[in-house]
Amino acid sequence: MKTAIYPGSFDPVTYGHLDIINRAAKLFDKVIVLVSVNPSKPNCFFTLEERLDFLRRSIKSGLSIQHCGNIEVDSSDGLLIDYFKERGADVIIKGLRAMSDFEAEFQMALVNKDLFYKAETVFLAADVASTFLSSSMVKQIAMFGGDISAFVPPSILTDIKIKLEQKRLEITGKK
Ligand code: PNS
Numbered sequence: 001m002k003t004a005i006y007p008g009s010f011d012p013v014t015y016g017h018l019d020i021i022n023r024a025a026k027l028f029d030k031v032i033v034l035v036s037v038n039p040s041k042p043n044c045f046f047t048l049e050e051r052l053d054f055l056r057r058s059i060k061s062g063l064s065i066q067h068c069g070n071i072e073v074d075s076s077d078g079l080l081i082d083y084f085k086e087r088g089a090d091v092i093i094k095g096l097r098a099m100s101d102f103e104a105e106f107q108m109a110l111v112n113k114d115l116f117y118k119a120e121t122v123f124l125a126a127d128v129a130s131t132f133l134s135s136s137m138v139k140q141i142a143m144f145g146g147d148i149s150a151f152v153p154p155s156i157l158t159d160i161k162i163k164l165e166q167k168r169l170e171i172t173g174k175k
Pocket of ligand 1: 007008009010036037038039041078079080081107108109111112
């Protein structure tokens with residue numbers, strides 16, 4: 001039984017993440033999607049509860065996930081490697097969109113392996129359609145009223161739009 005952990009901020013989950021989850025679920029017996037803390041992004045826009053809920057709803061809606069029976073969604077506020085050991089996992093999954101992702105991801109893979117020699121990181125190349133896609137882009141487009149329906153599933157679209165519209169009103173002083 002091979003368990004993979006796919007960690008990230010997921011602020012919010014996009015079709016790019018869901019593509020990686022879907023493909024990982026075909027490759028491994030179990031996939032744990034782990035909402036983790038990225039110290040470089042201390043101010044996530046969506047709360048932890050919202051990010052977990054968006055992930056669970058997106059996976060359940062099954063639009064881009066074919067094998068959701070072996071997918072679990074969880075969170076951790078500690079070191080990824082500690083969670084990895086606790087769960088007896090085999091592999092860390094990371095998606096790579098472009099060479100610009102590579103340096104930081106490569107460094108994290110080496111650090112995790114150094115912290116625990118059994119921690120292998122497997123990189124999945126992003127789907128071509130997702131190479132330009134990021135949670136930050138989605139948030140920015142939605143904040144200014146743009147159409148994000150091509151980037152996030154319908155089950156979470158409205159919630160994302162409402163919260164970002166509120167943020168836009170706050171920023172522009174209209175609220
Ligand atoms: O989606 P992100 O923000 O690129 O994901 C980065 C994340 C959350 C996977 C990374 O920051 C992480 O692993 N955080 C947990 C804390 C940790 O273990 N840090 C050391 C990584 S070498």
